[in-house]
Amino acid sequence: MRLGMPxxxxxxxxxLHLFEDMADEHFLSLMRGAxxxxxxxxxxxxxxxxxxxxxxIVLSGSVDLFSTWNNRESSLATVRPISTFILAATVRDAPYxxxxxxxxxxxxxxxxxxDVRNVFDADPAFARAIVRELAQAYRRKVKTMKDLKLRSSxxxxxxxxxxxxxxxxGATQFDLPFEKWRLASLLGMTPENLSRSFKSxxxxxxxxxxxxxxxxxxxxxxxxxxxxxxxxxxRT
Numbered sequence: 001m002r003l004g005m006p007x008x009x010x011x012x013x014x015x016l017h018l019f020e021d022m023a024d025e026h027f028l029s030l031m032r033g034a035x036x037x038x039x040x041x042x043x044x045x046x047x048x049x050x051x052x053x054x055x056x057i058v059l060s061g062s063v064d065l066f067s068t069w070n071n072r073e074s075s076l077a078t079v080r081p082i083s084t085f086i087l088a089a090t091v092r093d094a095p096y097x098x099x100x101x102x103x104x105x106x107x108x109x110x111x112x113x114x115d116v117r118n119v120f121d122a123d124p125a126f127a128r129a130i131v132r133e134l135a136q137a138y139r140r141k142v143k144t145m146k147d148l149k150l151r152s153s154x155x156x157x158x159x160x161x162x163x164x165x166x167x168x169x170g171a172t173q174f175d176l177p178f179e180k181w182r183l184a185s186l187l188g189m190t191p192e193n194l195s196r197s198f199k200s201x202x203x204x205x206x207x208x209x210x211x212x213x214x215x216x217x218x219x220x221x222x223x224x225x226x227x228x229x230x231x232x233x234x235r236t
Contacts, residue, residue, distance in 0.1 A: 005034040005109060012082050013057060013109065018133055022126035026119045034111040045100040045108065052089035052096055054110040058082065061106025064182070065098045075185040078103070078178065087133055090116050103178065143231050148188050150231075156187045157197045158225035161206060161213060163232055172218070176211040 010031060013019055019027055036059070039045065045056065048067055056063075063079040065086070076098055079085045089096050090113040102108075120127050147156055160183070168174040176183060184194040198208045204224045205217025215221060229236045 005031045005036055009036065009059060009109065012059065016057075016082060016084070018084060018087075018129050019126070021129060022119070022123045026123045026126060030111050030115055030119055033115045034109055036107060036109050039102045039106050039108060041102050041104050041106075043102045045102065046086075046096050046098075048096050048099045050096055052086065052092075052094060052113050054113055055084055055087060055090045055116050056100070057084050057109040057111070059107040059109055061108075062103045063100050063106060063108075064103050065100050066185075067098050073185075074188075075182050077186075078182075084133075087130065088137070089113075091120065091130060091134070093117065139236075140234075146231050153187065153189050153193055154197050154200055155225060157189075157194065158201060158204065158206075158221060159227050159232055160187060161201075161215070162222065162225055162227050164213075165215060172215045174213055176213065180211070 010027075013031075014027060019030075039061075045063065046052075058079050058081050060081050062081075063085065064075055065077040065079060066073060066075045068074075079100075085100060086096055086098060088094075093113065120130060147159070151159065164176070165171065165174060180194055181191045184191045187194070189197065198206065201221070201224075203220075205215055205220045207214040207216055
């Protein structure tokens, strides 16, 4: 169902770093052209190669960013509330380099890309926020590339588990946030390789039951994984 942008959503969107410092008149002009749509799970929102007509904001639910080539598919990132995707294509008026689909029932705000570009030219604070957002996205991609190129698949999995543990406030037990086949895709592994890797991490203090992870020897896992703030810390 497609709705105009309800004013009740303004504070959440305004609270994003991208929009928080821009002039009120420019923010309202973006909201006037925006709308909200509710999507069921597994709905394709955009396809790589298509023109970037809208900047998307995930208000609830979650979205899988993925790409396909030569009958192969790989998940690249998961977008959760409240955040935008895919900003670079919107700013450049360029085709999407990734596709996107809902992972669950999701509520998505769509802002016309032309409106974003118009306000980019008119609002210096908004333009600076976009540059900061794109710079941070670039740094995340560099870290992902380092993770893939410098670490073995077993080291990638070990460090992913440590990062996920950090997102769960350091709990020794936590659940994976999605299916194992998606985790394998995100880590550049096959599902079979992921299953073998989980077994190989048992001597380093990792137990797996379904999607439940238990860290039985924190120090041993960290000695093996050797996490680096220049790869694993989102704040760096």
